Amino acid sequence: MQASAASDSSDDVKKALITAVEAKAKQAQVMNDMIFSFGELGFQETETSKYLTDILRQNGFTIEQGISGIPTAWMATWGSGEPVIALGSDIDGIPKASQKPGVAYHDPLIKGAPGHGEGHNSGSVVNIIAALAVKEHMQKNGLSGTIKIWPGVAEEQLGTKAYYVRDGYFKDVDAVLFSHVSNTFATHWGGGYGNGLVSVQYNFYGESAHSAGSPWRGRSALDAVELMEVGMGYRREHLRLSQRTHSIIVDGGDQPNVVPPVASRWYFFRETDYPHIKSLWQIGDNLAKGAALMTNTTWDSTVLGSAWPMHMNKAMAEDAYENIKRVGMPQWSKEDIALAKALQENIGAEPEGLKTEISELTDPPDLKKNTGGGSDDIGDISWQVPTITLRYPANIPNLPGHNWSNAVAMATPIAHKGVVAGAKAQALNLYDLLTDDKLLDAAWDYYKNVQTKDQQYTPLLREQDQPAIHLNEGIMNEFRDKMKSYYYNPDKYDTYLEQLDITYPTVKQAD
Numbered sequence: 001m002q003a004s005a006a007s008d009s010s011d012d013v014k015k016a017l018i019t020a021v022e023a024k025a026k027q028a029q030v031m032n033d034m035i036f037s038f039g040e041l042g043f044q045e046t047e048t049s050k051y052l053t054d055i056l057r058q059n060g061f062t063i064e065q066g067i068s069g070i071p072t073a074w075m076a077t078w079g080s081g082e083p084v085i086a087l088g089s090d091i092d093g094i095p096k097a098s099q100k101p102g103v104a105y106h107d108p109l110i111k112g113a114p115g116h117g118e119g120h121n122s123g124s125v126v127n128i129i130a131a132l133a134v135k136e137h138m139q140k141n142g143l144s145g146t147i148k149i150w151p152g153v154a155e156e157q158l159g160t161k162a163y164y165v166r167d168g169y170f171k172d173v174d175a176v177l178f179s180h181v182s183n184t185f186a187t188h189w190g191g192g193y194g195n196g197l198v199s200v201q202y203n204f205y206g207e208s209a210h211s212a213g214s215p216w217r218g219r220s221a222l223d224a225v226e227l228m229e230v231g232m233g234y235r236r237e238h239l240r241l242s243q244r245t246h247s248i249i250v251d252g253g254d255q256p257n258v259v260p261p262v263a264s265r266w267y268f269f270r271e272t273d274y275p276h277i278k279s280l281w282q283i284g285d286n287l288a289k290g291a292a293l294m295t296n297t298t299w300d301s302t303v304l305g306s307a308w309p310m311h312m313n314k315a316m317a318e319d320a321y322e323n324i325k326r327v328g329m330p331q332w333s334k335e336d337i338a339l340a341k342a343l344q345e346n347i348g349a350e351p352e353g354l355k356t357e358i359s360e361l362t363d364p365p366d367l368k369k370n371t372g373g374g375s376d377d378i379g380d381i382s383w384q385v386p387t388i389t390l391r392y393p394a395n396i397p398n399l400p401g402h403n404w405s406n407a408v409a410m411a412t413p414i415a416h417k418g419v420v421a422g423a424k425a426q427a428l429n430l431y432d433l434l435t436d437d438k439l440l441d442a443a444w445d446y447y448k449n450v451q452t453k454d455q456q457y458t459p460l461l462r463e464q465d466q467p468a469i470h471l472n473e474g475i476m477n478e479f480r481d482k483m484k485s486y487y488y489n490p491d492k493y494d495t496y497l498e499q500l501d502i503t504y505p506t507v508k509q510a511d
Ligand SMILES: [Zn+2]
Pocket: 090, 118, 120, 155, 180
């Protein structure tokens, strides 16, 4: 399906759009570095949200702030009429991932603080730069159509997109273009990538007592928290290979001489499809019941997030792939490659440097052979409206993910070039969807007659579930003031690297 690649005039427009994005490279760098410097965690992206909505407002977008009852979320809209194309990307960071950019060893800006240890500082930049270029073209040529831009708030908590869907924000949208940071330039279609999940906090309630004076008076909620995971540890041996179940202790009590009267454990239950996610969740509930029985405590649970397994649109992916090929990989400098190799060597990863070729568009993997992996709540949106994810090359390969090392490149020329390449492809994707009826028809044909033919979307969220907007409040309260002194000041400094006085690249620790 390459309906849009046909005519000469479309070819000219695409060349012009690429030039228009290139002309916004400085703006892209400033936005990327700014959001990197905010380093905000999920649901607490107040600076990021304000910064991005201000830019969108200045560019004529109408902002609906606080959608789905989430203060840092918004829906930005520009234009009028059909089609309606919505662009989204995540904006949140990773706990304890604070890191000086351009430095190839662990060197936090602020010890223990959050940071962009995945690269979610870059995706909204890709979308907004692309949208501005296309918007200018539409205005010049009197084209109709509506562009929407929204943020993946708290993606690391899988915390918001299912609520956007529940609240109808994608009901009138014709297609969704998502963007996500990567070390390669790619898109994909179909299912079978990663897992879906439900994120559940189990709370146990006992009775406090003096741990030495009268321990027999106490009923320990912490005992239940520990026994629940003992049960899960044994149970894991007998679960499907595709599952991923992990947890942290949210509340393990206050001090040793007080029997903990309340304690909580937070689980992610990941599986490849809806029925298996539900049955994993049921196992969790049973284990909580058992742990409460063993400890003479009571329990309840709260859903903190959810994500359906992703299914991406074939026609849109094929179109995007042509656009990715047209744009091609960025030209890396020897400094970019030196940083990548030094980082890879320092963390014991294969020192391959940076990717130089785009990734081929392949058929999706066999669903039955999906051995699981990470999740993204874009999955819920992909079951509501034809959706693809553009993966753009703004980071270094072979990194562990959710780690300080994943932040190293994210405010350097590697990210700056990757974002501009991504914005070029996204501008072309957006242009195609706005102007090519045949492409949209093919996208909906696939959605209706292939994707949802035998499978219907049933939300994992229950009616009573609400966005967990309290998450990360404590961490941000602890670090926000210190982080403020590291916010990027583009009036004074060309780049964030310059502001931090970092030699690019810094590959060796000083003795
Ligand atoms: Zn992500």
